[in-house]
Amino acid sequence: MPAIRLPDGSVKSFDKPVSGAEIARSIGAGLAKAALAITVDGVVKDLATVVDADANIEIVTAKHPAALDLLRHDAAHVLAEAVQELYPGTQITFGPSTEDGFYYDFARAAPFTPEDFAGIEAKMREIVDRDEPIVREIWDRAKMKAYFVEHGESFKAEWSDEIPPDEEISVYRQGKWLDMCTGPHLPSTAKLGKAFKLTKVSGTYWRGDPKNPTLQRIYGTVWRDDAELKAYLHRIEEAERRDHRKLGREMALFHVQEEAPGAVFWHPKGWALWRTLEAFMRSRLDRDGYVEVKTPQLLDRKFWVASGHWDKFADAMFAATPRSESAKESEGERFYALKPMNCPCHIQIFNQGLKSYRDLPLRLAEFGACHRYEPSGALHGIMRVRAFTQDDAHIFCTEDQITVETIKFCRLLMGIYRDLGFTDVRVKFSDRPAMRAGSDATWDKAETALKDASAAAGLELILNPGEGAFYGPKLEFVLRDAIGRDWQCGTLQVDFVLPERLEANYIGEDGQKHRPVMLHRAIFGSFERFIGIVIEHYAGKLPLWLAPVQAVVATITSDADPYAEEVAAALREAGLRVETDLRNEKINYKVREHSLAKVPLLLAIGRREAEERKISLRRLGGAAQEVLALGDAVTKLRDEARIPSA
RNA sequence: GCUGCUGUAGCGUAGUGGUAGCGCAACGCCUUGGUAAGGCGUAGGUCGUGGGUUCAAUUCCCACCAGCAGCACCA
Numbered sequence: 157m158p159a160i161r162l163p164d165g166s167v168k169s170f171d172k173p174v175s176g177a178e179i180a181r182s183i184g185a186g187l188a189k190a191a192l193a194i195t196v197d198g199v200v201k202d203l204a205t206v207v208d209a210d211a212n213i214e215i216v217t218a219k220h221p222a223a224l225d226l227l228r229h230d231a232a233h234v235l236a237e238a239v240q241e242l243y244p245g246t247q248i249t250f251g252p253s254t255e256d257g258f259y260y261d262f263a264r265a266a267p268f269t270p271e272d273f274a275g276i277e278a279k280m281r282e283i284v285d286r287d288e289p290i291v292r293e294i295w296d297r298a299k300m301k302a303y304f305v306e307h308g309e310s311f312k313a314e315w316s317d318e319i320p321p322d323e324e325i326s327v328y329r330q331g332k333w334l335d336m337c338t339g340p341h342l343p344s345t346a347k348l349g350k351a352f353k354l355t356k357v358s359g360t361y362w363r364g365d366p367k368n369p370t371l372q373r374i375y376g377t378v379w380r381d382d383a384e385l386k387a388y389l390h391r392i393e394e395a396e397r398r399d400h401r402k403l404g405r406e407m408a409l410f411h412v413q414e415e416a417p418g419a420v421f422w423h424p425k426g427w428a429l430w431r432t433l434e435a436f437m438r439s440r441l442d443r444d445g446y447v448e449v450k451t452p453q454l455l456d457r458k459f460w461v462a463s464g465h466w467d468k469f470a471d472a473m474f475a476a477t478p479r480s481e482s483a484k485e486s487e488g489e490r491f492y493a494l495k496p497m498n499c500p501c502h503i504q505i506f507n508q509g510l511k512s513y514r515d516l517p518l519r520l521a522e523f524g525a526c527h528r529y530e531p532s533g534a535l536h537g538i539m540r541v542r543a544f545t546q547d548d549a550h551i552f553c554t555e556d557q558i559t560v561e562t563i564k565f566c567r568l569l570m571g572i573y574r575d576l577g578f579t580d581v582r583v584k585f586s587d588r589p590a591m592r593a594g595s596d597a598t599w600d601k602a603e604t605a606l607k608d609a610s611a612a613a614g615l616e617l618i619l620n621p622g623e624g625a626f627y628g629p630k631l632e633f634v635l636r637d638a639i640g641r642d643w644q645c646g647t648l649q650v651d652f653v654l655p656e657r658l659e660a661n662y663i664g665e666d667g668q669k670h671r672p673v674m675l676h677r678a679i680f681g682s683f684e685r686f687i688g689i690v691i692e693h694y695a696g697k698l699p700l701w702l703a704p705v706q707a708v709v710a711t712i713t714s715d716a717d718p719y720a721e722e723v724a725a726a727l728r729e730a731g732l733r734v735e736t737d738l739r740n741e742k743i744n745y746k747v748r749e750h751s752l753a754k755v756p757l758l759l760a761i762g763r764r765e766a767e768e769r770k771i772s773l774r775r776l777g778g779a780a781q782e783v784l785a786l787g788d789a790v791t792k793l794r795d796e797a798r799i800p801s802a
Numbered sequence: 803g804c805u806g807c808u809g810u811a812g813c814g815u816a817g818u819g820g821u822a823g824c825g826c827a828a829c830g831c832c833u834u835g836g837u838a839a840g841g842c843g844u845a846g847g848u849c850g851u852g853g854g855u856u857c858a859a860u861u862c863c864c865a866c867c868a869g870c871a872g873c874a875c876c877a
Contacts, residue, residue: 259872267806358806358872370805375872405813414850414868469877496877531803532868534875625877713834740834748838762836774837781837 159210173208176201177343180215190217192342193226200226202292202340218380228253230290230342231280231352231378232260237333238279239374248335249311249362249371256388257352257377261360263311268372273354276374280352287346288331292339295325300336311362312336351385352378394639394695400688401537403696407754409704410538418535418542420684425704428733430683432702433690434523436799437547437572437680444568446521446549451501453525454492463500464657472496472528474542498524499651499676502550503658506672511662516672517553517561523683524548537688544682551675552660555601561675562609562631562648569646569679570613573635575800577693580636583615584644586623593627593653602650602673603629627653633679637693645686649676697776700756700797703733707793708755709771710737710746712762719766723759723786730794751776757793 160168160179168182176194180187180203193203193216200222207213216222232251239246239262251260262268295303297316304313316336319325328337330345342348354376362369379385396402404410409426412419422430441448454476460466465473470493477491478484495501502520511518525545534540551561573581585606588599606629610617617631624630633646651674654660661669680686690702700706709724711717717738727734737746743760750758760772760781771789773782784792 356806356871360805360873373805373872412869417868465877472877528876531875533803533873535869540876710837711834712836715834740832742833742835742840743837744835745839746837751838758837760837763834764836772837779837 158207160207161210161212163212163214173206175206176203176213176215179207179213183215187215187217191215192217192220192223192347193340195222200340203343204292205340223380224378225253226340226342227348227378227380228258230345230348231376232258233290233328233330233333233335233337233341234280234283234345234348235276235354235374235376236260236262236335237283237330238276240333242275242279245308247309247311249315251335254375257355257375259373259375261362261371261373263362263369263371268357268374270354270357277352277354281350283331284345284348284350286331287344289344290328290330290341292341293327293329295327295336297321297325300325300327304336348378349381351380351382352376353385353389391639391641395641395692398639398692398695399537400539400691403691404538407696407704409691412538416543417532418530418540420538420541420543426687428704429687429690429698429702432799433680433683433687436575437523439799439801440568440572441519441521441549444519444564446519448521448523449502449505450522451495451498451505451524453495453527455495455501457491457493459500460493462658463654465496465500466493469496472530474527474529494527495524496526496528498522498526498546498548499550499654499674500658503654503660503674506552506660507658511552511672513554513662513664513670516662517551517557519549519551521547521549538684539688541682541684544684546682547678547680547686549677551677552655552662552672553675554670555605555673558602558605558650558673558675559609559612562606563613565648565675565677566610566613566615566631569633572679573633573646576690577699578635578637582634582636582642583610583617584620584632584634585610585617586620586625586630586632588629589622589624589626591626592624598652599629602652606631606648606650625649625651627651635689637689638695643689645681645689646679647677647681650674651676696754698754698756701799703754703756705735705753705755706733706797707757707759708735708737708746708750709759709761710743710750712743712760714738714740715763716761716766719769720761723761723771726786726790727759727793730790732793732797747774759789 158170158173160170162168168179177188177191179194180191191203193200194205195201195214195216196205196207196211198212200216214220216226229252232253235258236248236251239260240248243264245264247263249261249263251258297319300316301313304316316325325336326338327334328339328341354374356375358373358375360371360373362371377385377388379388404426407425408423409429410420410422412421438448457466457475460473473496474494475491476494477489502522505520506518523545525543527543530540530542535542553561570581587603592599607617610631628650630647630649632644634642634644636642655671655674660672660674662672664670690698707727709720711720720736720738724734724736737750739746747758754776756776758774760774762772765771769786770783771786773784773789774780
């Protein structure tokens with residue numbers, strides 16, 4: 157007889173097997189009404205699931221983290237039912253939930269277009285109103301196949317053949333419609349609610365294989381209620397407004413062009429931003445005991461063979477050969493490849509000269525320019541490129557030093573993120589994968605060191621079991637931006653393998669040779685991507701210290717031109733990035749233009765200011781004016797514009 | 803890489819089998835104006851690239867390139 161343990165620790169005993177719905181009812185009528193599903197020992201199951209043994213049970217309501225996924229999977233079914241009702245002859249295939257919603261792939265000769273959405277959505281709402289109970293049934297596989305054949309569902313029939321013989325075939329039925337599906341699902345279509353919207357249609361292949369027939373995929377999104385749906389749609393709009401590709405063009409930061417796919421042309425203002433970030437990062441690295449290096453971009457293929465990269469990701473590498481005939485004569489058909497990462501090069505520096513344990517930890521940092529051949533479909537603005545610069549560093553240390561180095565790194569990283577305006581940071585911990593190098597004892601040590609160090613640095617870890625690199629466990633740092641999107645940027649990876657492969661050694665206290673451990677670590681990840689994230693996080697309104705143009709000195713009448721030049725020179729002298737606007741335009745026009753250009757400070761100079769040697773300061777986003785003496789203004793703004801040095 | 807879509811002036815866009823408009827920006831002139839768009843005028847495009855069909859192609863067809871959305875990928 158099952159004893160049910162609830163999340164609050166209480167235990168309910170039943171004298172016979174009970175369904176999830178009954179458990180919910182035994183707790184309260186309100187909960188029974190709100191219940192969508194249950195979890196049995198952490199696994200989400202239908203509300204109708206009968207529990208016949210002792211178990212930990214949670215009642216899943218809309219508030220539960222698993223609820224959205226249930227809603228989304230159900231929405232896919234309701235979409236499919238609606239489409240089949242409206243467009244007889246359309247075949248169903250698959251329809252899973254996705255990160256923000258769901259989709260369903262259909263087979264139909266005529267194309268779906270966004271104009272069809274309103275009708276389909278109306279039908280979906282009708283199905284929700286019908287409140288069709290969703291019932292799970294176990295079918296015999298022959299019956300399943302026969303059903304699909306009879307109903308002209310050739311794709312489903314094909315798929316039913318491929319379900320492993322030892323697996324049950326479950327069917328979810330809602331009203332007259334049904335689909336073969338593993339579930340779980342909501343108890344009825346009414347529970348889906350109406351906070352859904354179809355978003356787009358695209359083509360795809362049956363089972364993702366181009367040799368197979370094409371299908372049409374209809375995408376949608378669904379949320380717990382209208383407020384959430386509205387917030388999501390708003391977030392999409394916000395994301396468009398903040399798009400770094402649009403802002404990059406408008407703010408004259410960079411451009412990309414056909415001849416250099418996946419590579420960025422940085423314009424003066426974009427490069428100013430880059431240089432500021434680099435200077436900021438460099439000052440922090442200097443303070444934390446890193447030494448900066450610069451290593452070659454083009455190296456002989458033999459080098460990459462030795463490092464193991466040629467074997468593992470040659471497909472992602474660019475190769476180059478000298479073109480001149482004389483080079484071919486003297487070197488033969490020698491060929492080189494552009495580095496896809498910096499670590500092997502850093503080991504070369506480590507390997508020059510004999511290292512002692514006294515040299516450890518050795519922290520080699522490089523703003524390393526790397527090239528990787530990313531698939532064309534993966535390229536995206538400056539966020540995903542083929543030519544990028546990592547804020548890379550490798551810490552060569554002993555196993556005993558892993559903990560301390562990890563703590564140091566976490567503090568460094570959190571400080572940098574904080575100063576850049578990212579305060580919401582999550583840390584993922586990925587431990588040993590099935591395929592791995594190194595002994596279990598070594599892995600034990602490395603995993604424990606990372607965990608302990610994260611705890612000591614005050615970080616809460618999100619576990620990512622089995623997702624570590626083959627050469628060691630890793631921490632991944634995910635920052636959340638102003639509109640709630642997550643970006644994985646920083647990483648710390650423990651590596652026992654590469655020092656072995658490339659024969660890095662140091663002499664220990666015992667006079668013997670030892671193998672150092674290598675910590676791969678990055679904070680921005682890549683400058684290109686990180687700058688894209690910063691632009692979108694701030695919607696282009698960069699904080700003063702990062703802004704490419706920090707101040708514009710704008711004149712009100714041309715009489716003030718000489719004084720305006722003097723003001724600009726004084727600010728420049730104080731280290732600010734300043735432009736003057738002496739154009740024959742009204743101050744209204746200038747204010748509007750520089751506000752739209754997102755310049756943080758506007759110094760208006762009229763006849764009055766020129767006579768009194770003052771400036772009138774207007775800050776971006778505010779209408780207030782502040783009149784300051786020139787000398788005071790320079791001191792004040794110099795201090796405000798300084799790179800944070802906390 | 804895959805599927806679908808797109809490519810017209812610096813940017814945003816209209817349009818057509820008979821070699822192209824509009825707005826903003828740019829430039830010039832007038833205006834010297836006190837905190838989010840003053841007025842008038844001028845210039846700017848071999849319509850992504852290559853091929854084909856046609857008397858004629860920016861328009862129709864094919865290929866390629868790049869971009870966009872999604873998928874896959876992100877070692």
